Amino acid sequence: MPRFATIRGHVTYTPGDGVPIPIPEGRVEIDEADDSVILSWEAEPGTVGTTAMPRLQYDQYLEAGKIVPEDAGGQTATA
Incomplete structure (x- = not known):
């Protein structure tokens, strides 16, 4: 079952050795x-668009509130 989140703020990924x-x-x-x-x-x-992000970087975005996971009912979790 797919899971979803909402991007809120400046979140980047870096393709290979490229620019974020x-x-x-x-x-x-x-x-x-x-x-x-x-x-x-x-x-x-x-x-x-798709990218693989290292777990450490993803966790940093979560802690900063820039990636906000949805709960099972499709609602964005609140802090």
Whole structure:
């Protein structure tokens, strides 16, 4: 079952050795593993953006409130 979160604020990913690219604010699908998290979003109508983010970086964004997971009912969790 897919899980979702909301991007709130400046969240970036770095493709390879490239420059950090922002993930747009809004809803993302998340797929968590022990060492990383895959985030997917609609970059523009009909175009999907996706990236794998190291777990440590993802956890830092969670703690900062820049990635906010949804609960089982689809509601954004509040702090």
